[in-house]
Amino acid sequence: MKPGRVLLTQAQIHARVRQLGQGVSRHYRGQPPGQRPIFLGVMNGALFFLADLLHAVDLDTEISCVRLASYQGTQSTGRIRGLGVLGKSIAGRHVLIVDDILDTGRTLSALARRLKKLGASDVKICVLLEKRRRHEVAVRPDWVGFKIADEFVVGYGLDYNGRYRTLKQIRILSKN
Ligand code: 5GP
Ligand code: MG
Numbered sequence: 001m002k003p004g005r006v007l008l009t010q011a012q013i014h015a016r017v018r019q020l021g022q023g024v025s026r027h028y029r030g031q032p033p034g035q036r037p038i039f040l041g042v043m044n045g046a047l048f049f050l051a052d053l054l055h056a057v058d059l060d061t062e063i064s065c066v067r068l069a070s071y072q073g074t075q076s077t078g079r080i081r082g083l084g085v086l087g088k089s090i091a092g093r094h095v096l097i098v099d100d101i102l103d104t105g106r107t108l109s110a111l112a113r114r115l116k117k118l119g120a121s122d123v124k125i126c127v128l129l130e131k132r133r134r135h136e137v138a139v140r141p142d143w144v145g146f147k148i149a150d151e152f153v154v155g156y157g158l159d160y161n162g163r164y165r166t167l168k169q170i171r172i173l174s175k176n
Pocket of ligand 1: 042045154
């Protein structure tokens with residue numbers, strides 16, 4: 001298995017992330033003063049997206065990360081590992097979850113639920129990619145970079161068993 005056809009170029013990704021940054025900034029600027037949003041990156045996949053998005057927003061933010069994993073190879077295991085690794089008080093805060101891709105929806109719905117339980121007063125979701133398939137769990141992201149076909153992609157943070165995260169483009173994983 002290796003990276004095949006380029007789905008999104010570096011220029012396309014950067015242009016879209018800039019637009020997302022503007023939309024996110026507009027939204028949080030409209031919130032009552034004193035509410036500094038926490039940008040919560042889901043590691044490792046959202047590493048580059050989180051950094052680029054933060055560069056594209058013009059806001060007073062805080063940054064935090066969680067590490068979650070549900071995939072082995074190209075298959076969702078259905079189990080989310082690592083929930084709860086959050087070294088920050090979430091109670092009463094506005095949290096923006098930043099993730100690489102929405103696929104089955106399990107990861108993001110579990111995380112959003114967990115944040116609400118921890119007392120977050122508002123939870124929003126920003127994903128770079130959303131797969132055009134019926135999500136197994138209902139999740140409505142507030143910002144989506146690109147809707148893509150139901151294929152396994154790598155690059156710009158997205159891995160295949162730990163590889164290909166540092167590719168500058170997003171490519172479709174191919175058998176040959
Ligand atoms: P979900 O819980 O929505 O099924 O899965 C979300 C997580 O699975 C993503 O954050 C990502 O880490 C991983 N994932 C889902 N689809 C893909 C894909 O096409 N490529 C890669 N590299 N990871 C994926
Ligand atoms: Mg992920």
